[in-house]
Amino acid sequence: MNKGLLIVLSGPSGVGKGTVCSVLRHKMPELVYSVSATTRQPRQGETDGINYFFKSRDQFQELIARGAMLEYAEYVDNYYGTPRDFVEQTINSGKDIILEIEVQGALKVKETFPQGVFIFLMPPSLDVLKQRIVGRGTESQDVIDSRMSVAAEEIGLIRYYDYAVVNDEIEAACHRIQSIVTAEHCRKERFLANLPEAVKTAASEKA
Amino acid sequence: MNKGLLIVLSGPSGVGKGTVCSVLRHKMPELVYSVSATTRQPRQGETDGINYFFKSRDQFQELIARGAMLEYAEYVDNYYGTPRDFVEQTINSGKDIILEIEVQGALKVKETFPQGVFIFLMPPSLDVLKQRIVGRGTESQDVIDSRMSVAAEEIGLIRYYDYAVVNDEIEAACHRIQSIVTAEHCRKERFLANLPEAVKTAASEKA
Numbered sequence: 001m002n003k004g005l006l007i008v009l010s011g012p013s014g015v016g017k018g019t020v021c022s023v024l025r026h027k028m029p030e031l032v033y034s035v036s037a038t039t040r041q042p043r044q045g046e047t048d049g050i051n052y053f054f055k056s057r058d059q060f061q062e063l064i065a066r067g068a069m070l071e072y073a074e075y076v077d078n079y080y081g082t083p084r085d086f087v088e089q090t091i092n093s094g095k096d097i098i099l100e101i102e103v104q105g106a107l108k109v110k111e112t113f114p115q116g117v118f119i120f121l122m123p124p125s126l127d128v129l130k131q132r133i134v135g136r137g138t139e140s141q142d143v144i145d146s147r148m149s150v151a152a153e154e155i156g157l158i159r160y161y162d163y164a165v166v167n168d169e170i171e172a173a174c175h176r177i178q179s180i181v182t183a184e185h186c187r188k189e190r191f192l193a194n195l196p197e198a199v200k201t202a203a204s205e206k207a
Numbered sequence: 208m209n210k211g212l213l214i215v216l217s218g219p220s221g222v223g224k225g226t227v228c229s230v231l232r233h234k235m236p237e238l239v240y241s242v243s244a245t246t247r248q249p250r251q252g253e254t255d256g257i258n259y260f261f262k263s264r265d266q267f268q269e270l271i272a273r274g275a276m277l278e279y280a281e282y283v284d285n286y287y288g289t290p291r292d293f294v295e296q297t298i299n300s301g302k303d304i305i306l307e308i309e310v311q312g313a314l315k316v317k318e319t320f321p322q323g324v325f326i327f328l329m330p331p332s333l334d335v336l337k338q339r340i341v342g343r344g345t346e347s348q349d350v351i352d353s354r355m356s357v358a359a360e361e362i363g364l365i366r367y368y369d370y371a372v373v374n375d376e377i378e379a380a381c382h383r384i385q386s387i388v389t390a391e392h393c394r395k396e397r398f399l400a401n402l403p404e405a406v407k408t409a410a411s412e413k414a
Binding site for chain 1: 326327329365366368369370371372382383385386387389390391393394395398399
């Protein structure tokens with residue numbers, strides 16, 4: 001059984017990860033979308049195992065303690081994280097899975113899955129990013145400045161990623177991500193790893 | 208000025224490199240197709256600089272002597288090879304160039320351009336390759352056996368390539384090659400190398 005790819009889509013807050021991912025769901029229905037775990041209460045219409053895996057605080061902390069979370073963070077008194085089991089089961093079943101997560105979380109995932117495909121979604125420019133952060137609503141100048149400073153630091157972490165996709169236009173960004181997934185399936189290392197044993201033996205005898 | 212990509216499409220004799228390349232010309236008109244040099248006589252309708260760079264034997268040997276051929280080989284008393292100038296001028300002008308060449312020639316090109324994108328076109332199976340070689344015409348069993356043996360050896364050289372594209376269906380193979388080119392343009396290393404100097408300095412200060 002060929003293993004699926006673990007694809008991590010990340011980038012600074014405000015770059016449009018969520019929007020790109022929701023368009024990708026339509027364009028790439030063959031991809032499995034990772035479901036996060038959280039301790040926050042389900043909202044109306046949210047289903048356990050579809051929108052989130054809903055956990056109690058004790059349950060979540062126990063998952064952390066036994067290494068069952070690939071990455072996690074606490075926001076506004078609630079835990080959010082990526083359960084390891086779901087990711088491993090998916091790639092072991094031969095399907096590709098995509099994780100849409102924050103920059104720091106992505107680097108945690110890389111510790112466990114260095115063979116993952118790490119894609120950094122870039123704003124076309126810092127000015128555009130600022131407009132998106134300002135455009136979100138009623139944040140004060142201090143909040144905007146602080147978010148811009150965090151974004152600049154996060155962009156510095158691009159060096160730990162494999163690919164940079166500029167989110168200048170959603171369709172174009174999605175096309176680039178689709179191309180990256182197709183190309184990664186053609187990488188020689190994966191191709192050779194997925195050959196039947198008999199062929200691999202023949203190939204290595206040529207070496 | 209961003210540099211273009213050097214893309215090398217290779218694979219065993221009979222795998223369909225030429226056919227794939229001719230379909231790619233329609234699908235990817237933005238790619239520059241490398242023009243080989245040869246000492247053979249122009250055939251009716253062939254134009255110098257379009258189909259081939261036509262050279263005398265002395266001229267070709269002088270090009271070899273001063274390192275102006277990226278790779279070359281002699282078939283049936285004629286030289287064929289890839290002029291280095293044309294490749295370098297194209298990528299320096301920011302355009303991508305594709306070379307469709309034999310497996311051994313591709314490895315020579317890699318010595319000069321290790322940063323190239325090396326794609327190995329694979330037959331769906333050795334049986335299919337054999338059918339294609341047999342189907343070409345009137346070769347004797349000895350010739351077929353010898354070609355199959357060469358093909359098997361060439362497939363063993365896939366380990367020096369970056370990508371393996373199975374030529375199961377021409378449209379699918381072309382789509383994979385297009386995806387590889389798009390993905391390679393998104394690679395972090397190329398993205399960072401092509402950033403303006405001011406941004407690079409800012410990014411390295413974060414390091």
